[in-house]
Amino acid sequence: MIEKQLWHPVAQAQDVTNTPLAVQLLGQAIVLWRNEDDAVQAFTDRCPHRGARLSMGRVENGRLECPYHGWQFASGGRCVKVPALPEFTPPPTQCVKSFEVQQAYGLVWVRLEAGEHPLPAFAAEADEHLRKVNCGPYDVAASAPRIIENFLDMSHFGFVHEGWLGSRDATAIAPYAVEATATGVLATGCKAVQPQSNLHSTQAAEVEYSYEVTAPYTALLTKIPEEGSSRQGWRESIGLFICPVTPETSRVWFRLAVADFESSDAQLQSFQHTIFVQDQPVLESQLPKALPLDPRAEMHSAADRMSSAYRRFLKAQGITFGVC
Ligand code: FES
Numbered sequence: 001m002i003e004k005q006l007w008h009p010v011a012q013a014q015d016v017t018n019t020p021l022a023v024q025l026l027g028q029a030i031v032l033w034r035n036e037d038d039a040v041q042a043f044t045d046r047c048p049h050r051g052a053r054l055s056m057g058r059v060e061n062g063r064l065e066c067p068y069h070g071w072q073f074a075s076g077g078r079c080v081k082v083p084a085l086p087e088f089t090p091p092p093t094q095c096v097k098s099f100e101v102q103q104a105y106g107l108v109w110v111r112l113e114a115g116e117h118p119l120p121a122f123a124a125e126a127d128e129h130l131r132k133v134n135c136g137p138y139d140v141a142a143s144a145p146r147i148i149e150n151f152l153d154m155s156h157f158g159f160v161h162e163g164w165l166g167s168r169d170a171t172a173i174a175p176y177a178v179e180a181t182a183t184g185v186l187a188t189g190c191k192a193v194q195p196q197s198n199l200h201s202t203q204a205a206e207v208e209y210s211y212e213v214t215a216p217y218t219a220l221l222t223k224i225p226e227e228g229s230s231r232q233g234w235r236e237s238i239g240l241f242i243c244p245v246t247p248e249t250s251r252v253w254f255r256l257a258v259a260d261f262e263s264s265d266a267q268l269q270s271f272q273h274t275i276f277v278q279d280q281p282v283l284e285s286q287l288p289k290a291l292p293l294d295p296r297a298e299m300h301s302a303a304d305r306m307s308s309a310y311r312r313f314l315k316a317q318g319i320t321f322g323v324c
C-alpha cells in the first residue's frame with residue numbers, strides 16, 4: 001500500500017507530551033510520546049509481551065512503560081527492562097515496532113514504511129509576512145479523499161456556505177485551468193463572488209484562488225491578491241492536512257497562513273470553524289464514503305474538472321485507502 005510510504009499528520013505537536021497519546025493512522029493504532037530529549041516517538045500501540053495498549057502506560061525515565069507488567073521500551077522501540085526479571089538484559093529482538101516521525105506545520109507526521117516521498121509542500125509556511133495558526137483537529141466520518149475533494153470544489157459555495165463564501169444568486173463557475181504538477185494537481189484562475197470571504201469582509205468581493213493538491217491527502221488554497229488592495233502581494237493560504245484514520249473516518253487540520261496579525265487565534269479559528277461545520281454534515285452524508293475513482297461511478301460537470309483531475313491523480317499514484 002503506497003499510502004504507508006507517505007508522511008501523514010497524526011497529532012498537533014503541542015498535544016504530544018510525556019503522557020502517552022493514542023492515535024490511529026491507516027487503520028494502525030499508534031502511541032505517541034516524547035522522550036527526555038523532547039523527541040517524539042511513535043510505536044505500535046500494542047505491547048509485544050501480552051498485547052496490552054501501551055498508550056495506557058506512562059513515561060518513566062524517558063522510556064515508555066507498559067501498563068500491564070511494566071516492561072519499558074526505550075526510544076526506537078527496544079525493550080530495556082522486564083521488572084519481573086531485574087537481572088535480565090533483553091536481547092535487541094525484544095522490541096516494539098517504531099515508526100519514523102517528523103514535526104512540521106505545527107503537526108506531528110508519521111510514516112508507516114520507508115519511502116521516497118517528502119512531506120507535502122506548503123509554500124506559505126516559509127513566508128514570514130504570514131502568520132500561521134492551526135485549526136482542528138476535526139474528527140470527520142468521511143474518507144480523506146472526499147474531504148480533499150470538497151475543499152477543491154467551489155460550486156458548493158452558494159448552497160453550503162450561503163451568505164459566507166457564496167450566494168444562490170451567483171452560482172456560475174467561470175472556466176479555470178487545471179494542470180498536473182510533479183506532486184499533484186494545480187487549479188488556477190478560480191474566481192468567485194463571496195459575501196464574506198474572511199473574518200474582516202464587510203461587503204461582497206470577487207476573489208481569486210488557486211487550489212493545489214500537493215499529496216494525496218493534502219490540499220492548499222492560495223488567495224491571489226487583488227490589484228491595489230492593502231494586502232497586495234501577500235498570498236494568504238490555507239493548508240488542509242488530513243490523517244486517513246480508517247477508510248471512512250479522518251482527522252482534519254487546517255493551517256492558516258494569513259497577513260492578519262491583529263486578530264486573536266480564536267477569532268481566526270472561529271471563522272474557519274464556521275465554514276467547516278457547514279461542510280461537515282454534507283461530507284458525512286456522501287455515499288459511498290470512499291471516493292470513486294472510476295469516472296463512470298458518479299456524474300460530472302465541467303465545473304468539476306479539478307475534482308476529476310484529483311481522482312485521476314489518486315489513481316495514477318496507486319492510492320487504495322479511502323477510494324473505491
Ligand atoms: Fe506489556 Fe506485559 S503486556 S508488559
Ligand code: CO
Binds near residue numbers: 150156160161275279
Ligand atoms: Co465547503
